[in-house]
Amino acid sequence: MPEVHGQMGHSIKRVEDARFIRGRGNYVDDIKLPGMLYLDIVRSPYAHAKIKAIHTEKAMKVPGVAAVITGETLKAYNLHWMPTLMSDTQMVLPVEKVMYQMQEVAAVVATSRYAAADGVAAVEVDYEPLPVIVDPRKALEPGAQVLRTDKEGKKDNHIFHWEAGDKAATEKAFKEADTVVKQDLYMPRIVVASIETCGIVAKFDAVEGQLTVWMTTQAPHAIRTVVALVAGHVGLSEEKIRVISPDIGGGFGGKVPVYPGYVIAIAAAVVTGAPIKWVEDRSENIQADSFARDYHMTCEMAAKKDGKITGLRIKTIADHGYADAACNPSKFPAGLFSVATGAYDYDAAFVEVDGAYTNKPPGGIAYRCSFRVTEAVHAIERMADNTAHELGMDPAEFRMKNFIKPEQFPYKSPTGWEYDSGNYGVALQKAMDMIGYAALRKEQAEKRKRGELMGIGISSFTEIVGAGPSKHFDILGLKMFDSAEIRIHPTGKVLVRIGVQSQGQGHETTFAQIVAEELGIPAEHVKVEHGDTDTAPYGLGTYASRSTPTAGAATAMASRKIRDKARKLAAHLLEANEDDLEWERGRFFVKGSPDKGKTIQECAFAAYTNHPQGMEAGLEAVSYYDPPNMTFPFGSYICVVDIDRGTGEVKVRRFVAVDDCGNRINPMIVEGQIHGGLTMGLAPALFEELTYDENGNIFGGTFMDYLLPTAVETPNWETGETVTPSPHHPLGAKGVGESATVGAPPAIANAVIDALWHLGVRNIDIPITPAKVWTVLKEKGMALEE
């Protein structure tokens, strides 16, 4: 098969770099419209309080202030509440009470961002503080204060109960087990903190009834439909709503939800008639935007003496803050947590999750993962290590013994998923070979004799991504297909428009490569556009590693439709029967006469200049791809840590990541995504957490104390690959953007516990900070003190 530049597997450089390295990106905050006003938000200092009065008079006198918007303003349009993507409700601006610290209370519109900030400082609010609930376990206790008094008849703080698996079979497995290992694990509340915060520019043309918004959103089409549904009663109609997601400075799940600031800005644009810009500060981004995780998990694993896993049971309490504002597919209130059975073969599992309201910001979204998969993987991989240690087995040997075997695929998991493909043992063996596993174990034993603390941690995860098949997956009823539209111009150059949206993934490069692969047109002749609802075909957007599994597949399918028509054109040009033509990348030729052929470019030209009678002119295709199944990328990670007995600091000495995401479109970009994902796995493992005091005051609300890893803390990641194609994806690809974020935390946590197991340590909840380790070392008499 002839090669074409930029086909699948080529590490071509990215086309989007050209503007970014010159400072020519176009992010939301770069947009400036004539007459534009700036919006800033008054926020609550209390986590729970009645609003007695909002005094706006002083603010209105501040030079430059044009308007102050309160809940009462919005109530007149019935826009003071909005639905969440989980069919719960959330305040846009409050009328009666605030439910978390930093909640939006009022908004000021002014001629500059400085004047808007002055206006915010001049708004006075009278509050009456109310008792606060920060712990979801306390929220669920009988007799707890009911937080959602807006919900008629609501008598508790329980949001949902969800379960998967077979409870009775699991109880039986646990009764018959030789060993049961139990561990409470907490996945901390974190935020994605993309370096660009969230923002919007909203412009409303009252004469045309046209609303245009430039917005930091990962899902522009879904946003357009939601705006049309929520604000239809004030005259916004979907054909006159245009949502543009320009260059986005990182998404990671944090730019999927609809935040009150967006809605207030749109309302302000409609009310004032001026374009409105709102861009949040970092502190607002951390303290008020949707969080991730916050899962309190009680995990149990049952096993036989010989190390065979026989059952898994997990009971979880999920803290959703004051509203369930997650962005899960609607049938999955706990996301895809039921993939918690992992890469191992056993029959009995039962997992359940109960959601609770607390006085914290609403959520929870994913933090670079496919709907609660990180929580699931942390549970199973921490339990695998602890169970291996309890049984006195090497954690690698334990995993090898329990892996689902290659010949068992497609594999039906005990919680009902059908894993498409996997070859787990090969990936783990490769990671062990790369890192020199046996030598490290020897070194560890020697160091332990000298009192030095070194640990080796493994994580052999499987993900579930690519949501998803329309039978099960929708968001607010919108099925989770995705789309591509391809036009071949007369000269054989290409325009591709896709329903997904890049926030740094490099779609302008990789989607061109899919066309190069399928049609044999060089990638540099393929222009990719996305993120504008007036031009891109409808899609559900980019998150949950779904772009390649869904829109990537759609791009391949649309390319194949084009190839089918090109075959007819080639047959016409060659005066041959189309059944007698063979395809090689970029060209049709007559079977047995390879010299007699027509290139795809010649076919494209003919489509506009010389198409046969009876055939429509042009060469275009659209595909809306409904995936038949999810994809299941996997990998094995091994981490080596050294623990400083003097400070409690955990130093990641080496980290090897072997990933299998099926066929790779652009290996350079895949590797870059893995590097970034590993760093976002390191972050909650060792550094990041949002905590609250008993009054609901947030700790860690700025970059001074919410600690993103810098280049100094981040190790030099070592990567490797195996390739097990997805059998159902047209390109054999699986998606990779989140694997590393999902797989890394338990590898690091397992390494720390591996270093301390002999001292009787069974768990330290992440983030494993020096203070936590120091406390443990001190308890065990291992701390070095001056």
Next chain:
Amino acid sequence: MSTHHVKVNVNGAVKEADVEARLLLVHLIREDLNLTGTHIGCDTTSCGACTVLLNGRAVKSCTVFAVQADGGEVMTVEGLTSNGKLHPIQEGFHEMHGLQCGFCTPGMMLSAVALLKQNPKPTEEEIRWGISGNLCRCTGYVNIVKAVQYAAEKMSG
């Protein structure tokens, strides 16, 4: 609020503006001069997205008042390219895949330029410390380090 007349040489051209005393340099650059390549990523001088060179030194322009730059020289990402030719650090970021979403990239490149000016042949460790005032959420820094190494080699060679 008092206003002041400032004159700043930005990327080789003298720019003048009347500014409030409290106006941050980053807002002068982005909003008065419309050079939007310099970004804002935080409000605590932590992320470095707004890094520019002020009189040859890397500064976080969110923590410098515009009036402090009066009479000085500022270089932003838009000034890296000369006569249409990319600066070696820009080439390095492209060649080594040192960027993904591109938001931290301008600040990251200017910190690297300042580092290489002080230390033309930095070790990997020195590069990591040199860019440790700039946060990136996408790349895990591995390829940023390689991009700086690429530029160091090209500039010394």
